[in-house]
Amino acid sequence: MRIHHYGIEVNDLEISREFYQKMFQLNQESVVEFQGEDLIFLSSNTFCLELIPQKQKRNPEQTTHLCFEVKDIKQMITRFNGHGFEVLEGPYILSNGWQTVFFEGPDHEILEFLEMSGEV
Template sequence: MKVHHIGIETNNIEKSRRFYEQLGFQMKDRMVLMGEELCFLTLENFTLELIVQKTEIAAANPHLCLEVTDLKEQAWAVQNGTAFEGPFSLENGWKTLFVEGPSGEMVELVQTKNTP
C-alpha cells in the first residue's frame, strides 16, 4: 500500500488551482464525481486533490508540507500576504515558512539543505 494523494477542501477551486500551480504543481485531471467537482494536481511523485467544499461545516484541516530548494525564492508568499508564520530557523538547520492557501488551508514550505 502507498499514499496516492492528499485531498483539500476549497471554496474556490480555480483560485486554489492557481495557488498550487504557483508552487510548482501541474494540473493532471479534472472531473465531477457524485456531484463533487474535483481537480488533481501533481508535483513530481505527489498528487494533490482539490475538492469543492459544499457545506459550511469545518472539516479537519491537515497541512501540506512542501520541500523547497531555497526559502528566499518563496518571497511571493510574504509579498502577497499569504505568509502567516515564519520564516523560522530550526535547531536542525531547516528553515520553514507557513502560508495560507486560498481556502484557509495551511501549507508549510521547508528548506532542509543550506544554500550558498
C-alpha cells in the first residue's frame, strides 16, 4: 500500500487548477468524471493532488481526504469491516476503470482506498 493522492474540495476548479500549477509547478495528469462532476488530478514526480468541486459547505475534516493505493480493494473492505468500520461511500468504479471506496477514520477523517488494476 502507498499513498496515492491527497484530495481537496475547491470552490472553483479552474482557479484552483491554475493556482496549484503556477505556485507548485504541478502538471495536470488527468481529468476523471465521477457522478457527473470532473475531478482534476495534478502531480509532480512524488505527489498527486486531486481537486474536487465543492457541492456544499462542510466541516474541514470532510472537505479533504487521504487516498491509499491498494492491490485488492475487496480485501481492504473486508479488513475495515472486520474491525468495525462501515463503508462511508462506494465502492465505485470510475470512468477510467479505477475502483474506489471511502471509510471514515476514528476522528471523522475521510480515508479513500483506490485499486488501479482496472485502469484503461
